Amino acid sequence: MAPRVRACRGEADVAAVAGLIQSELSEPYTCFIFRHFMWTWPQLCWLAFEEEDGGGAPGEGRCVGCVVAKAEPRGGALRGYIAMVVVEAAGRGQGLGTELARRSIRAMAAEGCAGVALETEVTNVGALALYRNLGFVREKRLLRYYLNNGDAFRLKLKLRPGACETEHTEEAAGEEAVAPGKCCA
Ligand SMILES: CC(C)(COP(=O)(O)OP(=O)(O)OC[C@H]1O[C@@H](n2cnc3c(N)ncnc32)[C@H](O)[C@@H]1OP(=O)(O)O)[C@@H](O)C(=O)NCCC(=O)NCCS
Numbered sequence: 096m097a098p099r100v101r102a103c104r105g106e107a108d109v110a111a112v113a114g115l116i117q118s119e120l121s122e123p124y125t126c127f128i129f130r131h132f133m134w135t136w137p138q139l140c141w142l143a144f145e146e147e148d149g150g151g152a153p154g155e156g157r158c159v160g161c162v163v164a165k166a167e168p169r170g171g172a173l174r175g176y177i178a179m180v181v182v183e184a185a186g187r188g189q190g191l192g193t194e195l196a197r198r199s200i201r202a203m204a205a206e207g208c209a210g211v212a213l214e215t216e217v218t219n220v221g222a223l224a225l226y227r228n229l230g231f232v233r234e235k236r237l238l239r240y241y242l243n244n245g246d247a248f249r250l251k252l253k254l255r256p257g258a259c260e261t262e263h264t265e266e267a268a269g270e271e272a273v274a275p276g277k278c279c280a
Contacts, residue, residue: 096146098159098186100194102202103133103140111142111158119181129163132178138206139164139175141198143182143191159183162195166208175203175211175254180225192225200229200252209255214240214247226250 112133113126133140143160160182166175177199182192200211214237215222231250240247 098143098145098191099155100141100143100160100191100198102198103137103142105134105137106130108140108142108158109133112140112161112163115158115161115181115183116179119183120179124179129178132163132165136165139166139199139202141195141202143195145186157183159186160191160195162199164199164203166203166206172209172255173207175200175206175208177211177213180222187221192221193228196225196229200254204254209253211252211254212249214249216241217246217248223248226252 109126109130112129116124116129141162142158144155145157145159160180162180163178164176165178166173168174177196180192180196182195203211211231212234213226213231215226217223217236229252231252234249234251237247237249239245
């Protein structure tokens with residue numbers, strides 16, 4: 096049965112996402128970062144639950160995937176940022192990561208975001224394939240971006256024509272490079 100995907104409900108979902116991230120991600124994430132995102136931009140964060148079988152009490156089952164994201168003003172426009180997309184190892188390769196990222200990006204577009212940015216490790220073949228399929232392009236390589244000294248690619252997706260030009264100037268000045276709260280591995 097395909098997992099059920101829905102938007103975040105804030106604090107009520109923090110424990111489910113924390114469990115998933117702890118079991119599936121290699122970087123040691125503090126829960127404060129994703130909790131802040133889930134509280135502030137619940138409409139941009141999405142979760143997938145494995146449906147429970149049988150006719151028992153209504154429950155959502157296990158959280159098997161999530162996307163954590165935000166949207167903030169940047170360079171005179173609203174810009175979306177995907178902090179992380181995670182799918183439980185057993186459920187990968189079936190389109191769930193793509194579906195979660197799409198839902199978040201659609202919500203960003205509905206809010207008027209001009210574009211979306213994220214970072215992912217240069218060796219993360221699965222994530223790079225996922226984002227390439229969604230239309231993201233590589234903007235720059237960030238050297239030793241992660242705690243393991245791994246490099247990252249910053250990827251961008253334009254949602255409106257001409258959306259990203261002003262942001263390049265800011266980032267060239269180093270405003271965002273290795274910012275606290277960097278997330279995506
Ligand atoms: C990256 C991740 C979210 C992908 O989730 P998923 O549900 O497997 O993704 P999808 O099924 O939607 O696949 C998306 C694309 O990536 C490709 N892909 C996924 N995992 C892959 C892998 N290990 N190697 C090569 N390609 C891979 C798929 O083939 C698909 O491309 P295609 O349609 O051209 O075949 C998942 O592997 C994951 O949770 N990884 C650990 C956390 C992580 O690294 N997150 C990303 C950075 S925050």
